[in-house]
Amino acid sequence: MLTTNHNLLFKAIVLALCVISFVHVFLFPLYDLGASKANLKTYQDFEQSLCISNLRHQRVLKKSACPQYGIVTIVQGGRLGNQMWEYASVWALARRTGLEPYVPRCIRAKLDQIFESLSVPTFEEISHCTVPLSKFVRSSEAWNSTNQSIILPRYSIQPELVLTWVQDIIQEFSFKKKFSDKSQQILMQAAKNSTREHVFVGVHVRRTDYIGYLRRKHSVDAANASFYRLAMNYFEEKYIYVMFVMVSDDPTWCAKNFAWKKNLYITNQHHKNSPALDLAVLGACNHSIIDYGTFGEWGALLAGGETIFYNLTHHSTNKLGQILHNWHTI
Numbered sequence: 195m196l197t198t199n200h201n202l203l204f205k206a207i208v209l210a211l212c213v214i215s216f217v218h219v220f221l222f223p224l225y226d227l228g229a230s231k232a233n234l235k236t237y238q239d240f241e242q243s244l245c246i247s248n249l250r251h252q253r254v255l256k257k258s259a260c261p262q263y264g265i266v267t268i269v270q271g272g273r274l275g276n277q278m279w280e281y282a283s284v285w286a287l288a289r290r291t292g293l294e295p296y297v298p299r300c301i302r303a304k305l306d307q308i309f310e311s312l313s314v315p316t317f318e319e320i321s322h323c324t325v326p327l328s329k330f331v332r333s334s335e336a337w338n339s340t341n342q343s344i345i346l347p348r349y350s351i352q353p354e355l356v357l358t359w360v361q362d363i364i365q366e367f368s369f370k371k372k373f374s375d376k377s378q379q380i381l382m383q384a385a386k387n388s389t390r391e392h393v394f395v396g397v398h399v400r401r402t403d404y405i406g407y408l409r410r411k412h413s414v415d416a417a418n419a420s421f422y423r424l425a426m427n428y429f430e431e432k433y434i435y436v437m438f439v440m441v442s443d444d445p446t447w448c449a450k451n452f453a454w455k456k457n458l459y460i461t462n463q464h465h466k467n468s469p470a471l472d473l474a475v476l477g478a479c480n481h482s483i484i485d486y487g488t489f490g491e492w493g494a495l496l497a498g499g500e501t502i503f504y505n506l507t508h509h510s511t512n513k514l515g516q517i518l519h520n521w522h523t524i
């Protein structure tokens with residue numbers, strides 16, 4: 195009896211030890227990892243979570259003090275036009291709230307290839323700091339204390355806020371010299387080296403995938419050729435020497451509809467320029483005709499002149515048109 199009991203007890207102890215060591219070996223590391231992720235996330239991990247693709251590991255050369263109050267940042271999404279709005283939204287919201295702005299490295303790296311002197315830093319210098327995840331809100335409306343941080347969703351635009359300081363944001367997006375030089379060359383080429391003082395009107399024609407997007411999302415048709423024609427008439431009645439510089443994702447469509455026009459130059463027709471150069475060309479013009487979309491919006495904003503846009507209710511371009519006095523439809 196005694197030995198059997200002993201035996202059973204022994205087996206029970208061995209079993210218990212096995213269970214404990216199983217838990218220890220297999221579950222503890224997971225727990226550990228979970229705990230450090232949830233409570234001790236640093237801005238280095240956090241920055242990665244805001245980006246679409248993987249960031250390369252970066253050696254941090256300079257560490258600064260961790261933020262005492264909340265910060266403003268944003269999630270990356272979309273292409274150049276969207277990411278310019280994302281950057282500008284962080285920039286403007288920080289200005290309004292007094293919080294420190296940070297953009298993830300993925301957005302900054304994209305824009306740094308194009309613009310000369312962006313002022314909003316990445317998380318590099320605070321990458322060692324702990325992120326107070328519980329103190330994040332997702333919009334300026336939900337924000338009510340300087341201790342709270344704001345993390346804006348991807349594709350944020352914030353037109354009222356950004357356009358409060360429209361001249362400053364144009365300054366912020368100053369092109370690198372290689373783009374401004376090249377865009378001036380393209381305008382010269384458009385004007386066939388004429389020394390006459392031309393008024394340059396950038397025309398952005400967005401087609402391809404956007405046509406389907408407008409139908410699905412807004413249940414409307416894309417602008418047809420008569421929209422661009424009417425808008426061009428407007429500028430031709432206003433100025434004597436007008437040169438239209440057309441930038442499009444579908445130069446073939448443009449050529450089919452507008453190649454007959456003597457004072458119109460279609461870029462991208464023979465070889466494709468980068469989106470950055472296309473934007474610089476639009477920005478170098480004096481006035482603008484745009485249909486819709488964030489890329490055309492920035493082209494017109496950077497040109498800073500009179501802008502004719504296509505009237506689409508509930509589209510961000512309409513929103514900008516309501517705010518800016520020199521933007522209108524026809």
Ligand SMILES: *[C@@H]1O[C@H](CO)[C@@H](O)[C@H](O)[C@H]1NC(C)=O
Nearest residue numbers: 330331335336337338339342
């Ligand atoms: C501030 O906002 C948070 C959530 O965003 C809310 O829980 C809290 O009650 C608000 N505080 C005040 C003083 O409004």
Ligand SMILES: *[C@@H]1O[C@H](CO)[C@@H](O)[C@H](O)[C@H]1NC(C)=O
Nearest residue numbers: 262263264338339340341342
């Ligand atoms: C902000 O946080 C600090 C310390 O964490 C606290 O002392 C202070 O009262 C907080 N301020 C507000 C407005 O919540």
Ligand SMILES: *[C@@H]1O[C@H](CO)[C@@H](O)[C@H](O)[C@H]1NC(C)=O
Nearest residue numbers: 379382383384385386387388
């Ligand atoms: C304009 O001038 C440049 C050099 O200044 C020349 O390379 C180019 O061919 C000229 N273009 C036209 C259309 O005359």
Ligand SMILES: *[C@@H]1O[C@H](CO)[C@@H](O)[C@H](O)[C@H]1NC(C)=O
Nearest residue numbers: 415416417418419420421504
């Ligand atoms: C072009 O679109 C306008 C609406 O913006 C419409 O009134 C007009 O009939 C269209 N023209 C053609 C030729 O489809």
Ligand SMILES: *[C@@H]1O[C@H](CO)[C@@H](O)[C@H](O)[C@H]1NC(C)=O
Nearest residue numbers: 378381392393394478479480
């Ligand atoms: C129009 O744009 C051209 C090209 O960027 C520039 O050289 C010219 O100064 C502008 N004209 C006015 C009146 O701003």
Ligand SMILES: *[C@@H]1O[C@H](CO)[C@@H](O)[C@H](O)[C@H]1NC(C)=O
Nearest residue numbers: 504505506507515522523524
């Ligand atoms: C834009 O179109 C809507 C109807 O589609 C119209 O009510 C509005 O007046 C138009 N806006 C402008 C500025 O033409």
